[in-house]
Amino acid sequence: MKVASEFVHNLKELPREEWLAPGSALCAGCGGLATLRLMHKALGGDVVIVNAAGCLTLLATYPFTAVRSSWLYTTMGSAPAGAQGIRDALDILIARGRLPAHEDLKVLVVAGDGATLDIGLSSMSGAIHRGLDFYYLCYDNEAYGNTGFQTSSATPYGSRTATSPPTPRHQAGTVQPKKDLFALWLAQRPPYAATVSLADPLDLTDKVCRAGQLHGPRLFHALATCPPGWGYDPEESHRLAKLALDTGIWPLKEAVNGQVRHTYIPDRLHSVEEYLRGQRRFEHLFVPNRQEEVLAAIQANVNHYWQEVKQRELHRAD
């Protein structure tokens, strides 16, 4: 089941303007970059990006920038506080008549999963708590990608990373479950939070447009495909992103003023193995031996999630 689009109905309706210039230092097939491109199209041009240390920091290296809008790199742990400073300053300057209102900017934090869920958690939580009027894009490639793919608290159970190698003692590789960013935001009652995917640009654009009608902290949590970290050919990015949706591993949902709904509920879930098999970070689950318990646990977790969703949302629709 797919929720009908409200703002855009086919790809031709996506804004034509490009806000990211070609020729950055980022990897081919980077899901974070593809997501930012789509999100920026939906936001339009009057944007200042406040960046936390991560892969996308490489978008602006002196004397070049691939971003046609404004940009401030802060630190790894305090991009939301940078957004606070810029938002407050713009409000002050406009209120005091030192900046015309048409010079105002939308403030967008762009941070990876480690900057979001580990080192920057208190800074992000503080910004939500203060009701800061900003957009937050977390491009989640499920590890510290820029440093060579080490475990973050967004790394899913069963993933190999450079700091969670599968061993006889820890056969799954990463043994902890992934931290739930969407739930963390919801606990602070923001006006808007959503998960998005580069594999569904209409859904993503629709959500950005819907969030644009609201005021306050607004989350966009994107699964960011990562060819070198996940271990696959860059041309597979779109297919993997799509498989993450069809296997139910990456649910598409949003919460408007706390009211959660899934914008895509797969009628039939593909087996998680279809998604896992194509990535070297999960290779140890299949060779030399199938790790049945780990695979079953991952599948059961996904099944359980969707059972609950279907009970809650499909029954509500009846």
Added chain:
Amino acid sequence: MRVPLVLDQESPKDTRTGRRMLTGNAAAAWAARLADVDYVPAFPITPQTEIIEQLASWTARGLMPSKFVILDSEHSMLTAAGAAAATGCRVFTATSSQGLLYGLEVLYTVAGWRVPLVLINVSRGVSAPITLEPDHNDVLAARDSGWLQFHAETCQEVLDLVLLAYRLAEDPSVQLPVLVNMDGFYLSFTREPVELPSPEQVRRFLPPFTPRHAQFRASRPVAQGVGALGGPIYSFFRHQLHLAQRQALPAFSQATRDFADLFGRSYDVIEPYRLDDAEIVLVMLGSFATRARAAIQALRAEGKRVGLLRLRMVRPWPGAALAQALAGRRAVAVLDQNLSPGRGGILFAEVAASLLERPDRPAIVRSFIGGLGGKDIGPAEFRHVVRVLEEARPGDNPDEPELLYTEADFCQVQGLVRQAHPDSPPLEG
């Protein structure tokens, strides 16, 4: 009976400018108010908290048009401060000790952004052991961050240095953030007479902020704080920061001349006391210099030719002025209220380096450590320092700092330990 709540009025006593009895914290808050700052991001920490409480009260009551925001840490606070300055606001904030260290990464970051803003640090010793009273290990940890660094001796100077700090920070030839330090307790909580200038006077010295640097606006996209891949680019920008710091020396002279014309108080990068014919000179920072003045008066009465040189500025380092003032003296004692374990006093090394190549440099330059964690430096200790210098011979410098610590100090610790553990053996010290 309902009592009307009046939010936008101030008692006449509150608004009175002119001569007032103010603590260092109150003087700092008044400085921010008189500087007409746009934005105050804040986070509480003792002994600085009164500053932000006062500013919170004034902004909440509409007495200051600034926006006041409590952040989630000093790291966030300094990031918000720098980002607001990069957007074109005049920004004030304050911290202390652990907070300064928690935000240290951001001190380096915003200095690299070349944005003007002013931060008060209320000195407090650094954990562990956790403590509340002052020394300078906190603020000297920020020494190499790129911020200009001023040290106040009096509550009046706290106010004046903040106003001067904005002039310097916003000077197109400088464009750097400024840290103004006052000692916790000794200044932060001590009431002294302070001349509060009128807002009109201050406006003449410090006109409204017109940012010359890049700022964020829709019609003119800019990228700030971008990466520098490769040593040549990085070295270029770091050296630019150094050159901007050096520009602050002539800019400070100009600013203090204007300040003296308007307010009648003149400041130099160093402050001499009874230096004219002094053979022995003490070099110090901050409020403990007041203790040294009293000791010097007593020693002078005994005919000892002792003087004081207080550094008002640590960054940029006023090496030339300092060396000039110390040239030709017999002996110099650097009293560091900090300790770099394994080395000694931080300022001692800097003072010695500035004297190194002068042929007329003092033959004796000694390092003393005192006042750690708020421990007083009393008349007996100053007397001891002078006696050591009198007896010192060139070449017998043991290259070891001497800790100023009295028998009474030791007995106090021993007494407390005995209370807690009556059977314990005596401390060795």
